[in-house]
Amino acid sequence: MNSRLRPWREAATVVLAAGGGGEASGGRAAFDYEVLLLRRSPRSAFMPSAHVFPGGVADAADFSPEWLPLLPAPPPAVRAGGPPRPPLFAAERPELGSPLPGEVAFRICAIRETFEEAGVLLLAPADQGRPAPGRPARLLPAGRLPPAAELGEWRRRVQRQPGAFLQLCRHLRCAPNIWALHEWSDWLTPAGRAGRGGRRYDTAFYLCCLGQRPPPASHDQQEVTAYQWTKPPEAIELFKSQDIWIPPPQFYELCRLCNFPLLHDLHKFGFERALEGCERWMPVLLIASDGYMQLLPGDELYPEDPDFTGERKPMLTTNKKIEDVLKEAARLHRIVIQDLNNVAIHVNVQPKYKHINPLPLNTKTGNNSRL
Ligand SMILES: CC(C)(COP(=O)(O)O)[C@@H](O)C(=O)NCCC(=O)NCCSC(=O)CC(=O)O
Ligand SMILES: Nc1ncnc2c1ncn2[C@@H]1O[C@H](COP(=O)(O)O)[C@@H](OP(=O)(O)O)[C@H]1O
Numbered sequence: 180m181n182s183r184l185r186p187w188r189e190a191a192t193v194v195l196a197a198g199g200g201g202e203a204s205g206g207r208a209a210f211d212y213e214v215l216l217l218r219r220s221p222r223s224a225f226m227p228s229a230h231v232f233p234g235g236v237a238d239a240a241d242f243s244p245e246w247l248p249l250l251p252a253p254p255p256a257v258r259a260g261g262p263p264r265p266p267l268f269a270a271e272r273p274e275l276g277s278p279l280p281g282e283v284a285f286r287i288c289a290i291r292e293t294f295e296e297a298g299v300l301l302l303a304p305a306d307q308g309r310p311a312p313g314r315p316a317r318l319l320p321a322g323r324l325p326p327a328a329e330l331g332e333w334r335r336r337v338q339r340q341p342g343a344f345l346q347l348c349r350h351l352r353c354a355p356n357i358w359a360l361h362e363w364s365d366w367l368t369p370a371g372r373a374g375r376g377g378r379r380y381d382t383a384f385y386l387c388c389l390g391q392r393p394p395p396a397s398h399d400q401q402e403v404t405a406y407q408w409t410k411p412p413e414a415i416e417l418f419k420s421q422d423i424w425i426p427p428p429q430f431y432e433l434c435r436l437c438n439f440p441l442l443h444d445l446h447k448f449g450f451e452r453a454l455e456g457c458e459r460w461m462p463v464l465l466i467a468s469d470g471y472m473q474l475l476p477g478d479e480l481y482p483e484d485p486d487f488t489g490e491r492k493p494m495l496t497t498n499k500k501i502e503d504v505l506k507e508a509a510r511l512h513r514i515v516i517q518d519l520n521n522v523a524i525h526v527n528v529q530p531k532y533k534h535i536n537p538l539p540l541n542t543k544t545g546n547n548s549r550l
């Protein structure tokens with residue numbers, strides 16, 4: 180990516196859910212699937228030790244035209260649509276000389292990163308033809324994979340050289356299962372929250388539902404130091420009890436998933452909704468006297484002309500307390516952060532593009548009554 184043209188890096192991440200086959204009934208136990216969370220290394224320059232979904236920065240190799248003969252055609256519904264898209268997908272990249280559209284390359288990126296960071300290979304046989312988007316995806320049968328040691332060697336090669344992912348796919352006569360990933364959201368790191376060295380990310384979030392038990396994963400002991408498959412409400416509980424720290428975008432998305440106890444419902448919602456479009460969200464920080472808020476588009480305090488580069492006014496400030504700021508507002512779409520693990524989403528606006536609002540789960544002790 181040409182970082183000189185944009186003050187942020189372009190990245191992709193995948194909310195990987197696996198399970199299914201559950202019964203519809205109330206309570207947390209009713210969740211019939213788990214999502215993959217990875218703990219970032221404490222040495223990471225950005226969000227050290229945070230629990231996130233697998234993902235990372237796009238590489239020129241994700242845009243290689245050499246992918247084209249390997250990839251299946253998009254399902255008809257995907258090709259027919261022309262919904263509103265974030266700039267990440269729409270931007271032309273003549274600097275890469277690549278005919279690969281962003282919507283393909285960022286999916287390849289998310290799948291490559293999932294292999295690098297968690298050892299999970301989201302591939303489909305290259306001769307499989309068009310996917311059936313109506314059903315959750317499945318992984319390759321174990322018989323199509325090389326022995327574990329050989330696969331481990333491939334993984335290290337891909338980590339060193341992302342172009343090796345194409346070689347691996349050719350070797351296995353497989354292709355990244357790109358159409359099993361459904362566009363879900365797009366988060367841009369707030370100006371004023373850049374990590375060491377000014378790191379900010381415009382990150383495409385995809386949803387991928389696997390209609391099978393969570394596959395074995397493994398961390399890489401470098402960028403990622405632990406992994407866990409967890410039900411969305413359990414992840415919120417772990418956050419609340421300070422066992423893990425989840426950054427605001429991932430917290431927001433886990434609270435959205437809490438609307439769907441069943442994998443099949445989540446998958447159906449995810450692939451149908453993706454056809455409606457998606458917009459990029461850059462939270463704008465409002466610092467209050469006893470904490471801060473991340474204002475999101477649609478909130479009445481969200482600026483009409485947000486400062487994307489952070490050169491003008493990356494943060495708003497007030498002397499008031501959070502409670503008083505909240506009382507004064509009618510149209511709410513914000514993440515309220517009183518301290519590291521005391522986070523609540525306040526939203527009463529209609530989500531765009533047929534998306535769903537997060538369940539209002541305050542992580543303050545005793546407040547998760549909806550679970
Ligand atoms: C996948 C990433 C872009 C990381 O890339 P890397 O593996 O380091 O190459 C990951 O950062 C990600 O999923 N980002 C999503 C959007 C984002 O940047 N969120 C950070 C928000 S920081 C924040 O809100 C802090 C706060 O106010 O508490
Ligand atoms: N052993 C390690 N500990 C911490 N971070 C590591 C690491 N090995 C690699 N990384 C970091 O992981 C990031 C690559 O992530 P990804 O492949 O998901 O995009 C790089 O961050 P930077 O790009 O910020 O330097 C790299 O420095």
Ligand SMILES: [Mg+2]
Nearest residue numbers: 233234235296
């Ligand atoms: Mg990463």
